[in-house]
Amino acid sequence: MKPTDEQFRALFEPQGVIVAGASSHPGKFGFAALHNVLAAGYKGRVFALNRDGEEILGLEAATEVSELPDGAADLVVVCTPAAANPDLLRACAAKGVRAAFVASAGYREAGDEGARAEAELAALADELGILLAGPNGQGLVSTPAELCAQIVAPYPPAGSISIASQSGNFVSSLMNYSVQTGVGVARAVSVGNGAALTVPDYVEWFGSDPATDVVIAYMESVSDGRSAYEQLRAVSERKPVVMVKGGVTAGGQRAASSHTGALATEDRVFDGMLRQAGVLRTGNIEDAFELAATFATQPLPKGPNTVVVTTVGGWGVVTADAIGASSLELMALPDDLRAAIDSRLPPRWSRNNPIDMAGGETRDTVPEVLELVARHPQVDAVLYLGLGIQSNTAKFLRQGPFFPDHGLDRIVSFHERQDRRFADTAAEISDATGKPVLTSTELAVADPDNPGPAQVRATGRLCYSAAHRAVGALDRMWRYSLWRRRRGLA
Template sequence: MTRDLLPLFEPKGIIIAGVSSHPGKFGFVVLHNILSCGYNGNVFAVGRESGMLLDQPVLSSINEVPHGAADLLVVCTPVQANEELIRSAAELGVKAVFMVTGGYSEAGGEGVEAEKRIVELSNELGLVVAGPNGQGIVSTPMDLCAQIVAPYPPKGRISVASQSGNFVSAFQNYANQYGVGISRAVSAGNAADTSIADYLEWFADDKETDVALCYVEGLKNGREFFERIKDVTKRMPVIMVKGGATSGGQRAAASHTGSLASDGRIFNGMARQAGITHARNIESAFEAAATFATQPLPSGGDTLVLTTAGGWGVITADAITNHRDLNLISLPKDLMDSINEMLPPRWSRNNPVDLAGGETRDTIPDLLEVSASHPSIDAIIQLGLGIQGNTASLTKSGPFYPDHGLERIVDFHERQERRYAEASIEASIKHQTPVLVASELATADPSNPMVAAVRESGRVCYASADRAVESLGHLVRYRHWLNIQE
């Protein structure tokens, strides 16, 4: 049963309990962030210091909030105050609670008991309680940033649930860097009442989410998690990073199988069986999520490499060949014939399709069109773009610019770069074939017109061919998993 998390992510009004006038305190920052990022609903600040705070009146008690005016409570007050606070909030019509407050089960001792009481209370009152010990919630469709930290990400289709608040920030930082945005993001904190599985199930039904991205440490019930996530991955890609090795010590010593069941191998198998995209680290997890969010899903792993740079082509061919889910397809005869008509005979006549400098003004867009439309080609990796833009950049900064015809050639180079990038995206969308553009210029010089154009289109320019191969591999594996589901 999917829990209704709408009041958490789309509140009509928010009460912040425990606001502070000290700009370094959580109770200040969360109010500041809600007010600063554009949230349009009612905001009620409740705190001990009366007066105005960030142009908001500070209410001395939650009971001053009008009934029905808010459905989300953000809790920054100490442990001992919170049970009464939550009861009062429920009476006012609050449906969801985000608990920033620490000192619960993570602190041990009495905190464990206090957390149990919070869970009992949420069950009794029918509330959704997120946290405690969490960083907050982001919901870009609502312009909502109820976090005790930064950043606030661009709008997008990726939703994040993480057992580490830090990684919520990290994923949002990457969203800013890549320009591929976030829809919902939640730091699950101690996940006392609302678990990662609860969030993922809700994301699967959420109209504002296409891809789920999560970080998981401990699982309270691995088997149940497996059963639930398997159902989510049938509906949307789930990218996961797992922290912490699984425990392996308790198994019977007599069994070889038991001794081999260490180092997270069972988790790895579970993830693959459940159709989870299991990323090896945080950065590649974000890149995988960004790829799922911005590229069509390929129908298989037969991959074509288009390059104007020989070395990158060779390295990429190696990476594809070494990838278990990808295949460096042999050039189909009819595609070979089409390319022969476009290029002088010195081109590679093989996959990678290396233009070997034989291209003219329209070759690259034309090549993209015939390749992306070819029924045998499942995906394309495009390399070597950005060279003209790079040349233009040096030319522009030199002492001879704009004379000697340099202005004209710089314009031409920059225009061509934009055209290449646009052509790759156009062909990709038109034929529903993933086209992943990779260039070190993505990070070396993001102002390169090719890199900038890819970014403006909403897609990722991969910082290396290997990273494009890795992300493409995730798409192909997920497609394969979908295909084998009964």
């Protein structure tokens, strides 16, 4: 049966949660699941089920589902052995449970007998009207519900990225990037064996989920390629979907008598399907998060015209090269914009794009130039390079033996203030103009506490660790905009 929105709500926005197989042993999954639900601040009722009825983490465990109040929980997180699960689901259904996340192993991954048990469990759940997630998955996270129903970490900051992954560990990896960058997550689910729900099924629901603005999916295999295509395309029409496909080399060439068939490797057809569906494929998890985080924190560019603003010549040159190799345009500076910048900088500035200020800037130049560029009607996107350099210099002054004398305290705090201000300006003019304004410096990873990148994070945006990464993300955004535009989507 096709899963309903109500069932998905029970999974991601439950009124109450039962942790079945809760354990008092802190090394067990059944402990971690209960601990994580309680620790993340979930506001609904939480019930622990345990054969011995122990007290765990201050919660009196029930020994039977029948002891629990009717209708108090709509989600069960299952950490019991596979053999116990059919009876458990029946009892839970009788209490009003509408969704189950089954973390238990011993299913398809364990051989033919496990595969049979998995098929039976899926059929039973369907008959009971329970949405079955897993089995053999690591759990799920839903920040709007403050729900951390997983046996692993971390619990990410709240945000608008939603994740469905065929690999549980990649859910953790993506959420670790979320913790690192502060760009938050709405829903995240480890699909496990995907007995009833596969990655495209979750993605489809994320498409209609108001808490989700961007989707990240990790897939290794597809059980129904055609319907996956339809589901992914329908979501791409509403919001960006970023995908990593694992197992690219598997499958390889197929035996075929036609030239076309011989060339149609699984990966090539899959890749064509993703492009047609508007899905943005990345080669690895790190790029997937960065791209999704860009979509989550920057407006879509309305055109390809990109301007680079830099305080450092070499960076501008290399970034111009990266733009040249992308779908973006390194636009020639319009005369009126050049004239406006002329009035703010000494004549040695580059007078074209990239705008290299060549050290001619004074206190207000960077914010003023960023503002002029972003507000120009022909400009679609801005990249600002050079953030944090002043604070980096100041840091050495601060750490040296002469601080705070000789006027060092004044100059250090001036530089740090300036970098914070530049970061704020980038975010504010992006908000004001509805155009993407990206910042980039290796200090984002080399010294994340540098006031420049730190302040970018405080504005809720990403500070890219290299200019080519910012260009790469912006390029994919523009391609997605084009995909939409060509199909008559706003």
